[in-house]
Amino acid sequence: MNTQQHVIQFSNYLKYRRYSSNTIKTYTECLRVFLDFHASELPNELNNSDIIRFNREYILARNCSISYQNQVINAIKLFYRSAHGVRIEIDHIERPRREKRLPNVLSKEEVKRIIESPVNLKHRVMLSLIYACGLRRGELLKLVPKSVHSDRNLLLIHQSKGKKDRVVPISNRVIDMLREYYKVYRPTTYLFEGQNKGETYSERSLQLVLSAAVKKAKINKPVTLHWLRHSYATHLLESGTDLRYIQELLGHSSSKTTEIYTHVSTRNLQQIRSPFDDL
Numbered sequence: 001m002n003t004q005q006h007v008i009q010f011s012n013y014l015k016y017r018r019y020s021s022n023t024i025k026t027y028t029e030c031l032r033v034f035l036d037f038h039a040s041e042l043p044n045e046l047n048n049s050d051i052i053r054f055n056r057e058y059i060l061a062r063n064c065s066i067s068y069q070n071q072v073i074n075a076i077k078l079f080y081r082s083a084h085g086v087r088i089e090i091d092h093i094e095r096p097r098r099e100k101r102l103p104n105v106l107s108k109e110e111v112k113r114i115i116e117s118p119v120n121l122k123h124r125v126m127l128s129l130i131y132a133c134g135l136r137r138g139e140l141l142k143l144v145p146k147s148v149h150s151d152r153n154l155l156l157i158h159q160s161k162g163k164k165d166r167v168v169p170i171s172n173r174v175i176d177m178l179r180e181y182y183k184v185y186r187p188t189t190y191l192f193e194g195q196n197k198g199e200t201y202s203e204r205s206l207q208l209v210l211s212a213a214v215k216k217a218k219i220n221k222p223v224t225l226h227w228l229r230h231s232y233a234t235h236l237l238e239s240g241t242d243l244r245y246i247q248e249l250l251g252h253s254s255s256k257t258t259e260i261y262t263h264v265s266t267r268n269l270q271q272i273r274s275p276f277d278d279l
Contacts, residue, residue: 003032003035003036003039006031006035006043006079007028007031007032007035010027010028010031010075010078010079010082011024011028013078013082014027014028014078018163020161022138026071026075027071027074027075027078028075030068030071030072030074030075030076031075031076031079033058033072034054034072034075034076037054037057037058038050038054043079043083044083047089048089048093051076051093055069059072066096069095069096070095070096073093073095076093077093102260102263102264103227103230103233103234103260103261103264104221104223104224104226104227104230105227105230105231105234105264106219106221106223106227106228106231108231108235110217110219111131111228111231111235113217113218113219114127114210114213114214114217114219114223114228115127115128115131115213116217117212117213117214117216117217118209118212118213118216120209121180121181121184121185122181122185122192123209123213124177125177125178125181125192126140126192126201126206126209127209127210127213127228128174128177129155129174129178130225130228130229131228131229131231131232132170132171132174132232133155133157133168133169133170133174133232133249134168134229134232134233134236134249134250135157135229136160136161136226136229137203137206137207137225137226138160138161138203139157139160140192140206141190141192141200141201141203141206142158142159142190142200143155143157143190143191143192144189144190144191145182145187145191147191148170148175148178148191150170150175150178150179153169153170153171153172153175154167154168154169154170155167155168155169155170157251160251161251164251166248166249166251168249206225207224207225210223210224210225229250230261230264233246233249233250233258233261234261234264234265236249237261237262237265238265243255243258243259243261243262246258246261
């Protein structure tokens with residue numbers, strides 16, 4: 001069995017396990033790189049030393065990111081977990097130490113300038129909904145008209161990251177924006193559709209919408225769509241919302257993931273008196 005056949009077989013395994021299309025694409029490409037590196041050897045002949053060599057001579061030599069390194073390890077683990085008669089000891093594969101980076105957060109004024117910048121109603125509503133409900137990019141694009149429960153002021157996010165459903169509250173202001181948007185665009189399959197009815201709005205186009213809004217708002221920061229989600233969480237925390245509720249609203253499996261926002265919230269930091277003031 002050649003590399004391509006192994007990759008196809010692995011892709012089918014991931015589909016069977018119901019992994020997302022993005023994860024399948026990422027993991028199969030990572031596996032392809034790993035197997036191509038060891039092209040002269042059969043996959044079932046490789047051992048943990050070969051993974052260490054790949055890490056040293058490919059990942060580190062090319063200065064690949066920690067995130068990519070972890071993706072490769074995830075792919076290798078899943079591939080060999082689904083295989084039989086191999087010499088890889090899965091539990092002994094170590095991961096790199098993660099970088100401890102704080103989330104990027106915008107001020108409320110900056111968010112306001114960004115979401116008010118687009119002239120196009122659809123663009124303005126999309127950016128507003130990402131911030132107002134703390135959505136991931138993919139979550140926004142997979143919304144359907146029935147996701148909005150205007151009578152209860154709730155948004156249903158179906159089968160998000162980790163195959164989980166969740167509901168988040170929507171303010172009356174956002175409901176009014178959505179009603180105005182619906183009257184103009186009359187979406188059919190997805191809440192936000194591209195140029196062709198029934199086709200979802202593209203991720204690339206959505207990023208371009210944000211880039212144009214940031215430029216027009218004259219904000220000189222490398223803002224991404226995820227910054228709006230980070231800002232939503234941080235602003236909730238600063239307004240006194242309990243961390244446990246924020247965890248539920250964001251769809252985090254672990255509270256530790258949500259706790260990172262305590263490091264960027266200014267609510268408590270601004271109350272600290274500097275000893276310099278007492279000199």
